[in-house]
Amino acid sequence: LTIPHFDKFRTNLENGYNKVKLDVNNEYSWGEVATYIPPLAKADPLWFATGFCSTDGQFCQFGDTSKVFSIQSIGKVVAYSFIHNIMGEDVHNFVGKEPSGVAFNAPVFDKQGKPHNPMVNTGAIMVCSLIVHQGKNIQDLLEFYKRASDQEVIEVDEELYLEEKLTGYTNHALTNLMLANNVFPKKANPQETKAFSDESLDLYFKNCSVLVNTQSLAKFGAMLANNGINPSTGDRILRPNTVKSVVTLMTSCGMYDGAGSFIKDLGVPSKSGVSGGLLSVIPGLGAFSTWSPPLNKEGNTVRGIQLIHELSAIYNNFNLFHR
Ligand code: GLN
Secondary structure, three states: OOOOOHHHHHHHHHHHHHHHHHOOOOHHHOOEOOOOOHHHHHOOOOOOEEEEEEOOOOEEEEEOOOOOEEOHHHHHHHHHHHHHHHHHHHHHHOOOOOOOOOOOOOOOOOOOOOOOOOOOHHHHHHHHHHHHHOOOOHHHHHHHHHHHHOOOOOOEOHHHHHHHHHHOHHHHHHHHHHHHHOOOOOOOOHHHHHHHHHHHHHHHHHHHOEEEOHHHHHHHHHHHHOOOEOOOOOOEOOOHHHHHHHHHHHHHHOOHHHHHHHHHHHOOOEEEOOOOEEEEEEOOOEEEEEEOOOEOOOOOEHHHHHHHHHHHHHOOOOOOOOO
């Protein structure tokens, strides 16, 4: 067993969860629910759930686990995993591997005019364009996520998707800047180029609006922690090289402009999303999912971060760089 005394582990996670939940006066309670996407503004700041799945499929979860939430930027991990598994390192002819050091939706590019990495909005829109270029669509991404996380039904929140498409002005602007930089895969003429970029951005919005819960996210993460094999089904989902690329870029870029201090403090590859989700992968051990809408100034869930702090204080082998 990866975690020999899972009952003890479960108790520790439950205690950590309760401690963070009741701790309303610490720095982690200063966060704010995102409001720039109208449906997300309706979130209750007290919603809080967490799950853990080990690389041999031992699973537990606590809190508001029956609620679904939109995957948002954690979908960047799903999309990048999917396309890297098909294209390998050729993905990086179109998107870089460097942290951007600025906000997730900043209109900045590397020296070649390309997105800095697949974990920020520009990079994920580019990844979506590569998925479209391969003739794939949201159904293929949903099927991939289902197989990877052992779920029967995974759906897009259509209302949220339409709202993001309508009001996601920054993402429309980022797409236009990438058109201006001439960095999308080449098409025959300007009409096709425009249609292609529209379809790519559309896929990005749909991919942000996929509804998940702590169970499916923890299981997706456990597949990554298990070097690409789904622990529950034994299916190989990703090639080891893809897993390495995904987990490494989560480490350096997954927490946006908070990535440096997060990895220095905790050493746990993680990816956050603006609805308050957090996926934390501990290679060889398993993965945590947490969800709590209030965000810090970098756009990362405050309770999610605190919970990883709590568990890391108990288990000193969570830090990849200090075991
Ligand atoms: N849909 C969000 C956006 O594009 C995703 C960003 C995030 O989760 N940080 O702005």
